[in-house]
Amino acid sequence: xxxxxxxxxxxxxxxxxxxxxxxxxxxxxxxxxxxxxxxxxxxxxxxxxxxxxxxxxxxxxxxxxxxxxxxxxxxxxxxxxxxxxxxxxxxxxxxxxxxxxxxxxxxxxxxxxxxxxxxxxxxxxxxxxxxxxxxxxxxxxxxxxxxxxxxxxxxxxxxxxxxxxxxxxxxxxxxxxxxxxxxxxxxxxxxxxxxxxxxxxxxxxxxxxxxxxxxxxxxxxxxxxxxxxxxxxxxxxxxxxxxxxxxxxxxxxxxxxxxxxxxxxxxxxxxxxxxxxxxxxxxxxxxxxxxxxxxxxxxxxxxxxxxxxxxxxxxxxxxxxx
Amino acid sequence: xxxxxxxxxxxxxxxxxxxxxxxxxxxxxxxxxxxxxxxxxxxxxxxxxxxxxxxxxxxxxxxxxxxxxxxxxxxxxxxxxxxxxxxxxxxxxxxxxxxxxxxxxxxxxxxxxxxxxxxxxxxxxxxxxxxxxxxxxxxxxxxxxxxxxxxxxxxxxxxxxxxxxxxxxxxxxxxxxxxxxxxxxxxxxxxxxxxxxxxxxxxxxxxxxxxxxxxxxxxxxxxxxxxxxxxxxxxxxxxxxxxxxxxxxxxxxxxxxxxxxxxxxxxxxxxxxxxxxxxxxxxxxxxxxxxxxxxxxxxxxxxxxxxxxxxxxxxxxxxxxxxxxxxxxxxxxxxxxxxxxxxxxxxxxxxxxxx
Numbered sequence: 001x002x003x004x005x006x007x008x009x010x011x012x013x014x015x016x017x018x019x020x021x022x023x024x025x026x027x028x029x030x031x032x033x034x035x036x037x038x039x040x041x042x043x044x045x046x047x048x049x050x051x052x053x054x055x056x057x058x059x060x061x062x063x064x065x066x067x068x069x070x071x072x073x074x075x076x077x078x079x080x081x082x083x084x085x086x087x088x089x090x091x092x093x094x095x096x097x098x099x100x101x102x103x104x105x106x107x108x109x110x111x112x113x114x115x116x117x118x119x120x121x122x123x124x125x126x127x128x129x130x131x132x133x134x135x136x137x138x139x140x141x142x143x144x145x146x147x148x149x150x151x152x153x154x155x156x157x158x159x160x161x162x163x164x165x166x167x168x169x170x171x172x173x174x175x176x177x178x179x180x181x182x183x184x185x186x187x188x189x190x191x192x193x194x195x196x197x198x199x200x201x202x203x204x205x206x207x208x209x210x211x212x213x214x215x216x217x218x219x220x221x222x223x224x225x226x227x228x229x230x231x232x233x234x235x236x237x238x239x240x241x242x243x244x245x246x247x248x249x250x251x252x253x254x255x256x257x258x259x260x261x262x263x264x265x266x267x268x269x270x271x272x273x274x275x276x277x278x279x280x281x282x283x284x285x286x287x288x289x290x291x292x293x294x295x296x297x298x299x300x301x302x303x304x305x306x307x308x309x310x311x312x313x314x315x316x317x318x319x320x321x322x
Numbered sequence: 323x324x325x326x327x328x329x330x331x332x333x334x335x336x337x338x339x340x341x342x343x344x345x346x347x348x349x350x351x352x353x354x355x356x357x358x359x360x361x362x363x364x365x366x367x368x369x370x371x372x373x374x375x376x377x378x379x380x381x382x383x384x385x386x387x388x389x390x391x392x393x394x395x396x397x398x399x400x401x402x403x404x405x406x407x408x409x410x411x412x413x414x415x416x417x418x419x420x421x422x423x424x425x426x427x428x429x430x431x432x433x434x435x436x437x438x439x440x441x442x443x444x445x446x447x448x449x450x451x452x453x454x455x456x457x458x459x460x461x462x463x464x465x466x467x468x469x470x471x472x473x474x475x476x477x478x479x480x481x482x483x484x485x486x487x488x489x490x491x492x493x494x495x496x497x498x499x500x501x502x503x504x505x506x507x508x509x510x511x512x513x514x515x516x517x518x519x520x521x522x523x524x525x526x527x528x529x530x531x532x533x534x535x536x537x538x539x540x541x542x543x544x545x546x547x548x549x550x551x552x553x554x555x556x557x558x559x560x561x562x563x564x565x566x567x568x569x570x571x572x573x574x575x576x577x578x579x580x581x582x583x584x585x586x587x588x589x590x591x592x593x594x595x596x597x598x599x600x601x602x603x604x605x606x607x608x609x610x611x612x613x614x615x616x617x618x619x620x621x622x623x624x625x626x627x628x629x630x631x632x633x634x635x636x637x638x639x640x641x642x643x644x645x646x647x648x649x650x651x652x653x654x655x656x657x658x659x660x661x662x663x664x665x666x667x668x669x670x671x672x673x674x675x676x677x
Binding site: 056069097099107109110164241 | 406435438439440441442447448452455456457458459460461462463464465466467469470472476488489491492493495496499653654655656657658660661662
């Protein structure tokens with residue numbers, strides 16, 4: 001075990017997986033010489049050479065489209081998108097090709113590529129460095145999506161994504177890149193996709209979250225006078241529906257927390273699943289605490305946009321007194 | 323170092339006309355010339371029969387490639403089997419030149435699952451529908467082969483309209499900086515459905531795009547199958563020798579509708595179309611071969627009959643495919659599908675069985 005920050009665990013996963021499998025390569029903007037703007041790819045260029053850690057032109061769609069071709073040539077590319085919102089040009093390739101190409105070949109070719117990016121707000125950054133684009137990715141058929149909230153999961157989920165035979169998007173919560181610190185297994189460490197983690201057990205209400213909202217929910221749990229369960233989804237697609245329904249059945253009350261805008265966000269999908277499959281277990285409405293349906297704001301007022309301990313605690317109290 | 327700036331503007335030609343004598347291509351013997359004829363006739367037959375099949379309701383909407391056969395056959399003949407082809411929908415039947423059965427491509431246009439092939443079986447990528455978005459794939463594959471120290475090169479086909487797309491630019495640029503062994507083959511037929519080339523670009527010639535990527539550009543008569551072959555061979559040799567990508571602009575004129583659903587009379591210059599049809603690519607190559615004494619009517623007739631027969635068998639085989647199983651909805655999108663696929667399939671089976 002090593003005590004690592006979340007972003008260091010990402011770096012550890014990349015070193016481990018590149019060393020384990022010669023066909024894994026990393027590509028993206030500033031991933032080589034600079035080692036990534038967050039240092040997530042530090043040391044890869046020196047250790048694995050310029051063929052396997054590639055500074056690409058500034059072209060997200062070209063990078064992801066190039067990765068499709070690299071898969072066809074036998075590589076397992078790991079593409080870094082420098083920031084959440086800078087990944088939008090690559091949605092063209094993701095939607096039109098990445099999620100469809102295996103299907104298009106009648107299931108006879110594999111596209112084992114990984115797209116990873118820092119995501120989310122609260123970091124006092126310029127416009128379009130703060131988005132939570134998970135819904136776009138989850139909505140795309142043929143693609144899987146994972147979001148860690150701890151250093152150990154950041155390593156294990158990224159390793160699972162790289163080894164997965166299907167395309168996987170890994171969103172890394174940049175807000176806690178260098179605040180979340182914890183024990184990370186040395187060497188190979190894989191956290192399977194599709195298994196949620198019970199971050200905290202409780203009986204009265206369940207907080208469902210992922211990414212940087214997990215530690216926020218844990219703080220909210222401390223702030224209210226009730227027994228609160230916190231479910232860290234870890235993987236949005238495939239989704240651990242069993243864990244979601246089990247927790248809903250246990251507490252009968254569910255609050256979903258996401259920092260993305262509310263409408264048609266992933267929380268809406270979770271609420272729909274609960275409505276379809278847990279209706280008789282629920283003692284009150286499924287509530288959502290989310291970002292608002294606005295462009296991500298100027299950073300001087302971003303704290304008012306982001307779900308806060310106060311907003312989560314308020315939703316819990318409402319539900320407990322329903 | 324190949325000439326990069328300025329790109330050539332003069333169209334390369336081999337086949338002569340009233341004012342110019344025929345040229346010749348080094349390295350092609352009589353049997354090569356006949357094989358090339360067999361390919362160009364197969365594509366022409368495929369295209370003409372497909373329009374008929376569409377009118378008969380036997381295939382769906384179809385993108386016509388009449389007078390594009392020289393660009394496809396000429397360039398493919400310059401490749402080796404290990405080289406990869408990335409077609410757009412305008413090159414839907416290019417796999418025929420790699421031994422793909424016509425039934426497979428006809429099934430694609432019939433929307434039947436048997437029309438979706440394994441690219442690795444023919445080194446022919448899937449048909450790309452969204453314009454220009456496959457250029458980065460071809461760049462990535464070519465670069466990936468180079469990184470693995472393999473010999474294969476790739477060729478990607480796209481039209482004049484595709485050069486306005488961001489993905490064309492990103493793919494061409496990626497190929498340039500990585501030195502990918504790639505041939506960027508632009509079939510400039512001067513129309514993107516109803517948009518003429520003059521509304522597509524202010525550039526004097528599309529080949530000038532090559533200069534911006536620091537790669538050589540070649541401009542060739544797209545209705546001259548021998549000139550296309552020779553130009554592609556030059557680009558492929560350069561790619562295989564480590565010289566990186568080449569942009570080829572093959573200039574022709576779209577003398578047929580964009581697709582079976584299109585009526586170009588609303589926008590096109592009908593007289594120009596008539597003029598261009600007189601110099602269409604198959605007839606020009608036939609004339610060349612006859613002047614050379616390589617082709618007589620009996621050989622030509624035999625080759626046309628073979629192609630017609632292949633198409634008759636192709637449509638019969640495509641129509642003999644059993645109806646597609648709706649359960650295939652859930653197949654093939656993932657190696658390892660989400661659990662919801664299982665319950666959705668069960669539910670669908672129940673509804674379809676009427677229980």
